[in-house]
Amino acid sequence: MEENTLARLPRTDSLLACPPLGDSTLPYAARREGARLALAELRESLRQNHDVALPALEVLARRSLELAEELCRPRLGRVVNATGVVLHTNLGRAPLSPRAAEAVRQVAQGYSNLEYDLDTGRRGSRTAGVEGLLCSLTGAEGAFVVNNNAAAVLLMLSALTPGLGVAISRGELVEIGGSFRVPDIMAQSGARLVEVGTTNKTKLADYAQALEYGRAQALLKVHPSNFKLVGFTQGVEPEALASLAARYAVPLLCDLGSGAPGPGPWPQDYPTIAKWLPHAQVLCCSGDKLLGGPQCGVLLGRREAVEKLKAHPLARVLRLDKLSLAALEGALLDWRDGVLPPVQAMLSVRPQALEERARALAETLSPFCPCRAVPCMGQAGGGALPGEELPSWAAELNPPGGPAELEAFLRARSTPVIGRIHGGKLLLDVRTLLAGDEEHIRAALAAWAEGQV
Numbered sequence: 068m069e070e071n072t073l074a075r076l077p078r079t080d081s082l083l084a085c086p087p088l089g090d091s092t093l094p095y096a097a098r099r100e101g102a103r104l105a106l107a108e109l110r111e112s113l114r115q116n117h118d119v120a121l122p123a124l125e126v127l128a129r130r131s132l133e134l135a136e137e138l139c140r141p142r143l144g145r146v147v148n149a150t151g152v153v154l155h156t157n158l159g160r161a162p163l164s165p166r167a168a169e170a171v172r173q174v175a176q177g178y179s180n181l182e183y184d185l186d187t188g189r190r191g192s193r194t195a196g197v198e199g200l201l202c203s204l205t206g207a208e209g210a211f212v213v214n215n216n217a218a219a220v221l222l223m224l225s226a227l228t229p230g231l232g233v234a235i236s237r238g239e240l241v242e243i244g245g246s247f248r249v250p251d252i253m254a255q256s257g258a259r260l261v262e263v264g265t266t267n268k269t270k271l272a273d274y275a276q277a278l279e280y281g282r283a284q285a286l287l288k289v290h291p292s293n294f295k296l297v298g299f300t301q302g303v304e305p306e307a308l309a310s311l312a313a314r315y316a317v318p319l320l321c322d323l324g325s326g327a328p329g330p331g332p333w334p335q336d337y338p339t340i341a342k343w344l345p346h347a348q349v350l351c352c353s354g355d356k357l358l359g360g361p362q363c364g365v366l367l368g369r370r371e372a373v374e375k376l377k378a379h380p381l382a383r384v385l386r387l388d389k390l391s392l393a394a395l396e397g398a399l400l401d402w403r404d405g406v407l408p409p410v411q412a413m414l415s416v417r418p419q420a421l422e423e424r425a426r427a428l429a430e431t432l433s434p435f436c437p438c439r440a441v442p443c444m445g446q447a448g449g450g451a452l453p454g455e456e457l458p459s460w461a462a463e464l465n466p467p468g469g470p471a472e473l474e475a476f477l478r479a480r481s482t483p484v485i486g487r488i489h490g491g492k493l494l495l496d497v498r499t500l501l502a503g504d505e506e507h508i509r510a511a512l513a514a515w516a517e518g519q520v
């Protein structure tokens with residue numbers, strides 16, 4: 068009997084011809100996949116319950132269309148970051164400043180002088196503009212930009228140390244996530260990894276030994292930006308490492324990771340561009356961490372070394388797209404004018420301002436859910452300031468049935484609100500809210516409350 072019912076299932080062809088699936092303008096492949104999934108669903112429910120009546124063809128066609136639409140719906144969109152984690156890699160890292168975002172819009176919607184020299188009317192350099200700005204801002208002799216910092220590290224090693232032994236501390240053989248592992252990148256570049264020191268302590272003598280016996284012909288410093296060594300630890304200051312490199316006439320290269328420009332709302336001993344640039348032949352960092360710009364990799368250093376990077380075949384493979392280039396220029400102009408990028412502004416907010424904002428938010432939300440303002444501990448972001456706890460303020464929601472259902476509801480909104488559950492409550496940290504986010508949160512809570520009655 069089961070066989071009989073299954074045999075009576077409509078054919079995909081007739082389903083594809085039946086409205087509303089038949090009238091849909093979705094691509095054929097999506098409609099066909101929707102029909103296949105709907106039939107598979109039906110087959111499964113018939114297997115579980117033989118008495119289920121076969122639905123009408125139109126009903127099945129409507130279900131197919133639903134599934135096809137689900138396959139094609141937009142996936143990437145704005146969310147409200149109420150986690151308090153300023154640099155949240157899963158939530159897109161640094162939000163762009165208004166100026167950087169506007170620069171992207173201008174270049175995206177029209178033609179641009181991307182590789183056109185307006186002075187001569189001839190072909191120009193794609194990166195000359197941001198290179199000049201980067202040199203003026205940092206004092207570097209040369210600058211270059213690529214697609215992301217992982218690409219910058221690969222290019223730096225491929226161009227400057229192919230076939231050479233590169234000494235690196237055992238405490239810096241890090242994995243940054245998303246499968247970026249320093250030893251793998253190094254192997255890919257053709258450089259030879261020469262481990263020195265130990266996991267927790269590396270001394271100048273460890274580097275010196277690798278150079279003295281000819282095992283290494285270059286030094287690499289990597290900032291372990293997503294974890295923190297505490298306790299019995301030792302590293303080497305940039306000055307000492309640089310004079311060792313000079314004594315042996317080998318290059319000192321540096322992957323700074325987060326790209327904090329200089330002193331700022333981070334610990335005083337934080338490895339910044341200002342601190343390392345005078346000592347490194349080339350250093351690189353991400354554009355979208357503490358620098359607060361778009362995803363990109365920034366390379367700064369000595370003129371001849373940077374020229375070698377630009378001339379390497381990988382430079383073309385890893386080149387930055389025009390939208391990111393526009394955003395980076397906007398971010399650098401903010402830097403020039405002393406305008407803090409959003410991430411640095413968020414890290415610098417006074418506790419009192421956070422408290423006031425949390426109190427105002429809690430008051431707005433109270434009509435919909437038991438809520439109060441509470442002090443809490445946020446994080447700067449695992450990818451840049453690991454272990455740095457940031458005292459912050461949050462609206463603490465305490466729905467009668469526990470926070471899980473509300474958390475999921477907020478996450479499923481068309482503008483999702485991402486908070487975090489802590490101690491049986493849902494915390495919405497105000498540090499990472501952008502202008503207008505409170506209104507999204509209020510609307511979400513109002514919709515939730517409506518569904519509760």
Ligand SMILES: *Cc1c(COP(=O)(O)O)cnc(C)c1O
Nearest residue numbers: 215216217243290292324325353
């Ligand atoms: C984040 C990071 C990277 C990777 O940078 P992306 O811009 O994400 O490619 C590499 N090295 C260090 C030390 C980092 O912190």
